[in-house]
Amino acid sequence: MKLVSHYLQGIADVGFFPSISLMIFFLFFAGMVWWAFKKSNKTYFAQMESYALDEDDMNSSEINNN
């Protein structure tokens, strides 16, 4: 793809596009990590982890594992 990047470089200030998207992504990612590791979310996370398992599953005799 050298062929293409050569022409892409010819676009005026093309460096702006990757730089800005990298920055936006970086900030977003950092924010997301910060939020995910906030202490106050702990109980909520625990609850969501078993969200897919409704009561029916919790008590069932594991039909599928025989």
Added chain:
Amino acid sequence: METQHFSYDNKIVKYFAYATILWGVVGMLVGLLAALQLAFPVFNFNLEYTTFGRIRPIHTNAVIFAFVGNGIFAAVYYSLQRLLKARMFSDKLSWVHFWGWQAIIVSAAITFVLGITTSKEYAELEWPIDIAITIIWVVFGWNMFGTILRRRADHLYVSIWFYIATFVTVAVLHIGNSIELPYSWIQSYPVYAGVQDALVQWWYGHNAVAFFLTTPYLGLMYYFLPKAANRPVYSYRLSIIHFWALVFLYIWAGPHHLLYTALPDWAQSLGVVFSIMLIAPSWGGMFNGLLTLRGAWDKVRDSATLKFMVVAVTAYGMSTFEGPMMSLKWVNSLTHYTDWTIAHVHIGAMGWNGFLTFGMLYYLFPKMWKTKLYSEKLANAHFWMGTLGMIFYALPLYWGAVVQTLMWKEFTPDGLLAYPNFLETITQILPMYHVRVLGGLLYFASLFLMVYNLLKTAASGKCADNEEASAPALHAPKKREKGEGLHRWLERKPIQFMILSTVAILIGGAFEIIPTYLIKSNVPTIESVKPYTPLELQGRDIYIREGCNTCHSQMVRPFRSETERYGEYSKAGEFVYDHPHLWGSKRTGPDLARTGVPGGKMYKTNVWHYNHMLDPQKMNAQSIMPKYPWLIKDELDISSTPAKIRAMTTLGVPYDEEPYPANYDQVANEDLKKQAQEIAADLNANGIDVTSDREIIALIAYLQRLGRDISVKE
């Protein structure tokens, strides 16, 4: 709180599950045929409908959109209802979705067999079917969002985020890549040409893998793996990071590395750190899946369902590691155009998508038919046979790829190509193609163990079309409650969630797509590059119809090993009239970009082309190219010429400028006939009895044009 009674629609899930199985069998059978054709060309059957060029898109589309597609819908319709404690929004929409999707699959198969294709990989379908896909996709989204809005559960579980992202992104990708100008009721040319067409196509191609084959299946994993193991998800925290990082990153990081050379240093460094860091979301997802089984690994020993899922998640981890590695420049220079790519995608398709689908089906059938799996032993046999099949499929291809790429690049001490004849490099790896057939056969045959097992399971139980359920009504305050975090609030706000995830993918998409649009004016026009003649244009469309681009690239990379073999490396300015581009992604045969350069390394005479298309094995006994006798038999349809010229003119090809006369579309066929007669006369002079109105003449005209423009010395 009031308890509401309702029912889950199991019937639609059942239908989608059956469709997955049916299309899985069909798609893989066609894949087996394709593998056989590469090993033994006799399996092309000398028929236009069954040559590899047409069979290959049937296989890829059937596996991706029919097998995996129906698998996605089965998973979504089952899990969405249960996660939201609500029946699907509208039964009518569900059935329009189901039958519409199956009709699209059937029409895809018919058009591909007939050679009606856009040539764009994984987007080969023509414009009327593209429109049908858009409509049915909207029906699916409408039904999904309707269900979400009518839900009884407070929060949207992580699986549903993945489903939402899938819906939104696939819509954007499909529409973005399918902008085309029809020239007949069934066929069209893409509005983009050359470099731009390639960039848009691979923006689509890369992200179709991400948002059709990956995100919905991650949603599936987050629901069915905990269910099958009866364990909570390892870490919800990880799944949040997994989701947002993946959605944001995938669309952003596609061919983005193209731009890196124009980046400031600090950004390059940050980019490198990030690229490495960002194997994390994919692997985060893998670990999240595998660690869900912590303390339950003993269950894996006993359950085939879990075995399938574990291998699927592991294959996902392997593929998502291998992919970034393959995008490293020096690795790519070795693996591109070889069978490495084919092996890579099959680890993804057979391992990740295939095995996860099988795992889901082994879970769903006993659950929905309220019975036990007919035979755990058979399921285990399926697992081992499938795994072996996958290994026997992929390993020979990896091995063959390494052998072939090294042969392509080897020079003698005198500085000449060690293997100047491309065919030598194919003959060398042919045994690998044979073993690959065996692997494919094992994988395919193992499917029938599943089919039998699931049918027996279904026969031993009864599936309630409507499964009774009850749940308290939704308690959903509009505003954020005190102490409620932002994301938690977001999770019960589907519309806002959809908007935000759309913004996430659009930011990435925009920053990747804007330079793509800007590039058009930056590709310098090469003075000597002229539009195709009407005959060449018709020949090019035959090249597309027969799927020549599935095996022959038209892109000489600037490596000495390639310029020595093929000739001058390709330049962006050469492709400005190529609607669509035909760069190709795999070299099962040699590159053809310079095949029309007189006196060039790849040059062949008209007579050679004629005889070669008629019977390649007569020219080279070892050749694995199919025979194309119908090109010699069939008359070229020139009634389409005016419409094609008009469409091309609309797209910016200067048939309306000097030296072309006004209303060129009306007189183009005169030029066509004249050029055809010249080629026919040359063939006649060399003892070949052929008239100038045959398809082969147009194809030869096109092949003789390739690379000729820039070889003209001024």
